[in-house]
C-alpha cells in the first residue's frame with residue numbers, strides 16, 4: 551500500500567480507524583492472543599510515574615493504555631488520552647462509563663504532530679501502535695519530547711519492521727495472509743488489516759527507532775522485544 555502524499559496517508563489512517571473502531575478491541579485481543587493487555591501493563595510499569603503524576607497517552611484510540619494506567623496507578627492526578635479519530639475515543643468513552651476508575655480519564659481530540667499542550671506538561675508520554683501511522687516520525691517525536699517534563703519518560707509500543715530471518719518471514723506470512731482474513735471477517739474491513747502489515751514493513755527497525763529517539767534528544771534509550779520479537783517497547787528519558 552503506497553501513498554502519493556503525506557496528506558493522503560494522514561486522511562486514510564484517520565478514516566480507516568473510524569471504520570474499524572467498533573471492532574478494534576476485539577480484533578486486538580484475537581490477533582495477539584490476549585497478549586496486548588500484558589504489553590500495555592508493562593509500558594505503564596516502565597513509565598516510572600511519580601506519586602500523583604501525570605500521563606499523556608497519545609493516539610489513545612479506545613483508551614487501553616490510559617485505562618491500564620488508571621487501574622495500576624489510582625493515585626495519578628491526571629491521565630489524558632488524545633487521538634484524532636473521534637469514533638475510536640467514543641468506543642473508549644462507552645467502556646469508561648462502565649468502569650469506575652476509568653471515568654477519570656480525560657479525552658482530547660488532538661493531532662499528534664501538533665499537540666495542544668504546553669511544553670513540559672507530563673511526567674510521561676506514551677503511545678501504543680501510533681508511530682507506524684504518522685507522516686513524520688521526527689515531528690511526532692519532537693512533539694512528544696516537547697510536552698514531556700525534563701526527567702520524564704517517553705514510551706513507545708510498536709510493531710517494527712520484521713527482521714529478514716526465518717522467524718521474521720514466518721511472522722510476515724501470518725501478518726499478510728491470516729490477519730487480513732481475520733480482520734475482514736471480524737470488522738468487515740479487510741483493507742484496514744492489509745494496511746497493518748504493510749505499515750509495519752514500511753516502518754523502522756527497532757534499532758532505527760532507538761536512533762530516532764536519541765536524535766530527538768532523549769537519553770538512556772533502550773528497548774525490549776515482545777511476542778517472539780514482533781513487538782517492541784522503547785523507553786527514553788528527557
Ligand SMILES: C[S@@+](CC[C@H](N)C(=O)[O-])C[C@H]1O[C@@H](n2cnc3c(N)ncnc32)[C@H](O)[C@@H]1O
Pocket residue numbers: 563564567608609610611612613614615632633634635638660661662663677678679680683684
Ligand atoms: C493502532 S491504534 C492504537 C490505539 C491505542 N493506542 C492502542 O494501543 O490500542 C492507532 C491510533 O493512532 C491514531 N492516530 C494515527 N495518527 C494520528 C495522528 N496524526 N494524530 C492523532 N492520532 C493519530 C489513530 O486514530 C488510532 O486511534
